[in-house]
Amino acid sequence: MPKSAASRVSKQSSKLAALTRKNSNGADLFRYIEPTHSASDIVLDADAYRILAEVAEEFKRGDDLRRFGLKPRSKLLFCGPPGCGKTLCAEVLATELHLPLVVARLDSIITTYLGETASNLRQLFEAAATTPTILFLDEFDALGRTRTDASEHSEIRRVVNSLLMLIEEFEGRGIVIAATNLERSIDTAIWRRFDEVVFFKSPTGRQILRLLQIKTRNFEVGIDFEKYLSDLEGMSFAEIERVCMSAIRREIMKRKSTLSDDTFSASLRDEKRRILIRDNIQR
Ligand SMILES: Nc1ncnc2c1ncn2[C@@H]1O[C@H](COP(=O)(O)OP(=O)(O)OP(=O)(O)O)[C@@H](O)[C@H]1O
Numbered sequence: 001m002p003k004s005a006a007s008r009v010s011k012q013s014s015k016l017a018a019l020t021r022k023n024s025n026g027a028d029l030f031r032y033i034e035p036t037h038s039a040s041d042i043v044l045d046a047d048a049y050r051i052l053a054e055v056a057e058e059f060k061r062g063d064d065l066r067r068f069g070l071k072p073r074s075k076l077l078f079c080g081p082p083g084c085g086k087t088l089c090a091e092v093l094a095t096e097l098h099l100p101l102v103v104a105r106l107d108s109i110i111t112t113y114l115g116e117t118a119s120n121l122r123q124l125f126e127a128a129a130t131t132p133t134i135l136f137l138d139e140f141d142a143l144g145r146t147r148t149d150a151s152e153h154s155e156i157r158r159v160v161n162s163l164l165m166l167i168e169e170f171e172g173r174g175i176v177i178a179a180t181n182l183e184r185s186i187d188t189a190i191w192r193r194f195d196e197v198v199f200f201k202s203p204t205g206r207q208i209l210r211l212l213q214i215k216t217r218n219f220e221v222g223i224d225f226e227k228y229l230s231d232l233e234g235m236s237f238a239e240i241e242r243v244c245m246s247a248i249r250r251e252i253m254k255r256k257s258t259l260s261d262d263t264f265s266a267s268l269r270d271e272k273r274r275i276l277i278r279d280n281i282q283r
């Protein structure tokens, strides 16, 4: 990152870090994250890549659009199963656009002390309007649940509606991203507030190979990953990454410098066992 951009981000970050709030249980309502991942760390499908590249370019050349009375697209909804890159992508955008990243978990926000919540949210959006920021609203489906649940406390609904207004009225020079893995629980009134919806899916065969290549770039590989494809298909990016990291860790502990079939297979078996246990618990 150029020096001037780095110092700008660090100034913005300290303002935002000061905004970090905890709820009455001590959990973070807003969390400032130092982005470390860049575009070379993420595997995206062609549609997601195109949309995100366009959004990034519009952000950089926003003035060109504003001269014609148009606005850059800046409100995005990220949908898809766990471990497929929604949070990572927000971080990559923050790195690429030299913007600070603030993460808010909506489930903890709307179950926390409500009197404070509305004003905290307002402050967060005000800060994001003056300091270009990527505002990442995680667990966004929590919002849909409270809107449809008639038994919910009316104050929760007020907070939810005020959040929707804040999103709608957001005119800042940053980007608001909401993420969910339960896109079906988001009603159309919420859906239409976003400029773009980006879907993150489980990886295809080619994407698995690309991910393995990225994750093993600092270690020698003595195996042909293609023969593991049928075993890895259906797993999320995060699960495949865990297989890879576990195998490399094992080789290092065995003082080996090359990733071998035996070790990779053992780590793959461990991950499959873990997935089986999780699926049994969730059933
Ligand atoms: N598309 C991807 N490309 C490369 N790595 C990925 C990708 N998706 C996930 N990963 C790896 O898995 C980790 C977890 O992914 P991430 O936190 O982005 O998932 P998520 O979609 O936000 O999941 P959740 O719905 O549980 O929040 C990432 O830090 C990264 O290491």
Ligand SMILES: [Mg+2]
Pocket: 086, 087, 088, 138, 179
């Ligand atoms: Mg996430």
